[in-house]
Amino acid sequence: MDHEKIFREGLFKIYETNKRVLIPKEEYYKIISDLLEVSKTSKKTPHQYYILKKYEVLQCGDINRLIRRSQHEEETPLYFISIEETYEVVKRGHIATGHGGQDKMVHELSKKYANITIEALTVFKNLCVECQRKRKRAATKGIVVKPIISKDFNSRAQVDLIDNP
Numbered sequence: 001m002d003h004e005k006i007f008r009e010g011l012f013k014i015y016e017t018n019k020r021v022l023i024p025k026e027e028y029y030k031i032i033s034d035l036l037e038v039s040k041t042s043k044k045t046p047h048q049y050y051i052l053k054k055y056e057v058l059q060c061g062d063i064n065r066l067i068r069r070s071q072h073e074e075e076t077p078l079y080f081i082s083i084e085e086t087y088e089v090v091k092r093g094h095i096a097t098g099h100g101g102q103d104k105m106v107h108e109l110s111k112k113y114a115n116i117t118i119e120a121l122t123v124f125k126n127l128c129v130e131c132q133r134k135r136k137r138a139a140t141k142g143i144v145v146k147p148i149i150s151k152d153f154n155s156r157a158q159v160d161l162i163d164n165p
């Protein structure tokens with residue numbers, strides 16, 4: 001079972017219902033080339049105004065990355081990532097937080113990334129074998145512990161009946 005594939009398909013399903021946050025790879029590079037085009041045109045289209053307000057291109061070595069347009073110069077860049085890249089990034093965040101839950105992961109990932117959604121984290125966590133195992137262990141414990149207590153309680157009650165005629 002390929003977790004990355006399942007994750008990506010899950011994200012594309014979310015993308016189908018809301019196209020404002022998640023960005024497929026193809027669209028990601030289209031936005032970058034559109035942004036680079038903007039400077040060459042004198043009259044801007046509404047689309048160009050929209051992407052100019054939202055994004056900025058940051059050159060990292062010979063790779064162009066999409067970042068959130070910052071309001072202040074000194075702001076640390078918040079990176080947009082494509083749907084195709086999200087699995088690796090979320091995986092790294094999940095491991096870095098020691099299989100952290102939603103809150104820990106949001107805290108960790110929102111420092112650096114602009115478009116990782118809560119739904120994406122949920123999809124990921126449901127796929128994590130280690131987290132599933134932990135959940136299963138907790139569930140099994142709950143089931144096992146209960147009968148032992150009630151059995152113990154019953155046998156003690158029986159002893160009491162015998163001892164006090």
Ligand SMILES: [Zn+2]
Nearest residue numbers: 099128130131
């Ligand atoms: Zn995990």
